Amino acid sequence: METVVELKNVTKVIKGRTIIDNISFQVNKGEVFGFLGPNGAGKTTTIRMIVGLMGMTSGDILIKGSSIKNHFEDAVSHIGAIVENPEMYKFLSGYQNLIHYARMSKGITKEKIDETVKLVGLTDRIHDKVKTYSLGMRQRLGLAQCLLHDPEVLILDEPTNGLDPAGIREIRDYLRLLARKKNMAVIVSSHLLSEMEMMCDRIGIIQNGKLIDVQLVQEFVHGSEGTYEFEVVPSERALSIIQLNFPDLHVTRSSNGISLGVSKEEIPVLVKLFVEAEIQVFGIKEQAKTLEDRFLEVTSAKETLGRV
Ligand SMILES: Nc1ncnc2c1ncn2[C@@H]1O[C@H](COP(=O)(O)OP(=O)(O)OP(=O)(O)O)[C@@H](O)[C@H]1O
Numbered sequence: 001m002e003t004v005v006e007l008k009n010v011t012k013v014i015k016g017r018t019i020i021d022n023i024s025f026q027v028n029k030g031e032v033f034g035f036l037g038p039n040g041a042g043k044t045t046t047i048r049m050i051v052g053l054m055g056m057t058s059g060d061i062l063i064k065g066s067s068i069k070n071h072f073e074d075a076v077s078h079i080g081a082i083v084e085n086p087e088m089y090k091f092l093s094g095y096q097n098l099i100h101y102a103r104m105s106k107g108i109t110k111e112k113i114d115e116t117v118k119l120v121g122l123t124d125r126i127h128d129k130v131k132t133y134s135l136g137m138r139q140r141l142g143l144a145q146c147l148l149h150d151p152e153v154l155i156l157d158e159p160t161n162g163l164d165p166a167g168i169r170e171i172r173d174y175l176r177l178l179a180r181k182k183n184m185a186v187i188v189s190s191h192l193l194s195e196m197e198m199m200c201d202r203i204g205i206i207q208n209g210k211l212i213d214v215q216l217v218q219e220f221v222h223g224s225e226g227t228y229e230f231e232v233v234p235s236e237r238a239l240s241i242i243q244l245n246f247p248d249l250h251v252t253r254s255s256n257g258i259s260l261g262v263s264k265e266e267i268p269v270l271v272k273l274f275v276e277a278e279i280q281v282f283g284i285k286e287q288a289k290t291l292e293d294r295f296l297e298v299t300s301a302k303e304t305l306g307r308v
Contacts, residue, residue, distance in 0.1 A: 001028045006025075008059050012056055029183050034196040035203070036190060036191065037191065060158050066078075073078045078152045079155060088130050088142070091131060094122060097130060117144055119178075153184065153187065154184050229258070230257050231282040238257065238274055238279050239251060246257070253300075
């Protein structure tokens with residue numbers, strides 16, 4: 001696995017306030033890395049520092065081994081990014097926009113433009129004016145624009161923002177394709193958790209400027225604990241028994257009984273407790289967890305830690 005982007009103890013302080021607090025992580029070739037966090041967590045600030053739009057207070061960012069601090073031009077030459085809305089001339093066609101963009105950079109051939117247009121699936125509409133494009137098509141044109149110079153890392157801040165489900169799916173499929181077929185490192189940010197689950201290989205969770213977890217999506221979602229629904233009668237009594245014996249467990253009422261997050265080994269202990277309390281156990285069902293469940297678990301656990 002080849003590391004393409006490396007953040008080393010990156011900190012950003014603005015007007016005495018620490019916006020990004022000592023963040024370190026790596027992104028490898030061929031993977032889609034998702035940067036996930038609630039509003040104001042620091043995703044955009046981190047991305048702006050990676051693409052060189054904003055300086056950092058301390059730490060360093062390496063792109064293919066080149067420091068963005070000491071070898072800025074070399075470092076950013078490997079990056080293709082959409083951070084703010086891409087600049088486009090609405091009264092020109094998509095193709096004219098790409099030609100215009102290509103003239104500003106060196107060595108982009110007509111063949112390269114055609115190949116990129118095909119890659120993002122815009123061949124049929126590329127000669128139409130941009131003002132007739134849907135938001136999803138504009139996103140794809142923006143993607144084509146930042147792919148023209150064959151970057152090794154693609155960075156997109158909230159790429160699915162404002163898109164409808166079909167548009168979201170398109171972008172998601174293209175990003176996965178770029179990682180798989182072109183072996184690119186792709187970094188995206190979002191607070192659309194279900195999207196990240198389908199799009200990313202790994203995710204980093206950021207909260208209050210701190211990176212609180214980096215994991216493979218699959219491991220993050222499934223983890224070692226499961227959420228189980230216990231079909232029990234009377235459920236009220238089962239609930240109070242859990243609260244009394246395991247005050248730290250997060251337990252909720254569910255349609256058929258109670259629902260709680262425990263490891264598999266703990267299930268017999270709970271069943272024994274219920275039986276001894278003359279509570280009837282009709283069934284135990286594992287509930288599928290989504291990234292959203294895990295995200296809320298992780299971020300609220302940290303909030304609690306923060307308050308102690
Ligand atoms: N130039 C700035 N001056 C002062 N504060 C800033 C500046 N830029 C960002 N911040 C603050 O830093 C924090 C992180 O902002 P950032 O935009 O990076 O968050 P985000 O995770 O991208 O949020 P969102 O999902 O809402 O876009 C916020 O509290 C924001 O107000």
